[in-house]
Amino acid sequence: MKKSFFVLCLCTLALFGCKKYPEGGLHKLSKQHIYGTWKLKEYYLNNFDYSNEIWVVNLKETFNEGGGFNRNYVDTAGIYHSHDGGWDIAGDKEVLKIFTDSTYKITPTATVLATNFTIQRLTKDELWYSFSAANGTHELHFSK
Numbered sequence: 001m002k003k004s005f006f007v008l009c010l011c012t013l014a015l016f017g018c019k020k021y022p023e024g025g026l027h028k029l030s031k032q033h034i035y036g037t038w039k040l041k042e043y044y045l046n047n048f049d050y051s052n053e054i055w056v057v058n059l060k061e062t063f064n065e066g067g068g069f070n071r072n073y074v075d076t077a078g079i080y081h082s083h084d085g086g087w088d089i090a091g092d093k094e095v096l097k098i099f100t101d102s103t104y105k106i107t108p109t110a111t112v113l114a115t116n117f118t119i120q121r122l123t124k125d126e127l128w129y130s131f132s133a134a135n136g137t138h139e140l141h142f143s144k
Contacts, residue, residue, distance in 0.1 A: 019092070019093070021094075021119055021120060021121050021122055022120050022121070023120045023121035023128055024121045024122075024123055024126075025119075025121055025122040025123040025126075027092070027093040027094070028093075029122075030089050030093045030119070030122050031089060032124075033122050033123060033124050033127075034063045034087075034089070034096075034122060034127065035063055035064065035065055036062070036063065036144055037060055037061070037062040037144065038060065038061050038062070038063070038127050038142035038143065038144060039058070039059070039060050039142060039143060039144075040054070040056075040059040040060075040061075040140060040141070040142055041141050041142060041143050042140075042141040043106060043107070043138070043139070043140055043141070044138070044139040044140075044141075045107070045110060045135070045136055045137070045138055045139075046136040046137055047137075047139075050107055050110075053107045053108065054106055054107060055075065055076045055105055055106060055107055055108065056073040056074065056075060056076075056104055056105075056106060057073060057074040057075075058072075058073060058074055059071070059072075059073040059104075060072050060073070061098075061142065063087050067086045067087055067088060068084070068086065068087075069084065069085045069086050069087040069098055069099070069100060070082065070083070070084050070085075071083045071085075071098075071100060071102050073104065075104070075105075076105075081102070081104070083100045083101070083102030084100065085098065085099045085100030085101070085102070086098075086099040086100075087099065089119070093119075094118060094119055095116055095117070095118060095119070096116070096117040096118075096119050096129050097115060097116055097117075098115055098117065099115065100115075106138075106140075109135065110133070110135065110138060112131075112138070112140075113133070114131035114133070116131070117129035117130060117131050118130050118131065120139060121141075124144070125143055125144050126141070126142070126143055126144075127141075127142040127143075128140070128141045128142070
């Protein structure tokens with residue numbers, strides 16, 4: 001009887017003790033999962049898919065251990081851009097902070113200016129984050 005109660009308590013802690021992101025992934029694994037290079041796959045504005053309107057080509061973001069960050073892409077004029085900075089996960093592991101002076105026009109009507117992003121999904125293979133601006137909620141989906 002005592003063993004059953006102990007197992008039930010452990011299962012309850014495991015189930016409710018590990019916070020999850022809204023679209024998947026565990027908070028406690030966030031730093032382990034975010035390390036590496038991520039490539040933009042999809043872009044949504046107000047829950048509508050605008051991936052076919054993305055202006056930047058081959059957008060990649062790299063999160064290094066120790067807080068180093070790099071973003072690189074090719075713009076519509078064919079010019080290669082590379083920006084370094086830093087990153088951190090804050091706000092009970094729900095906010096991704098990217099410290100770089102890099103802004104870019106992602107579609108004809110949207111520019112990524114934010115430095116604080118809400119993590120929607122973070123697994124070993126997928127990173128989704130969002131931010132709000134005057135024209136609505138922007139969500140970027142990356143994969144490794």
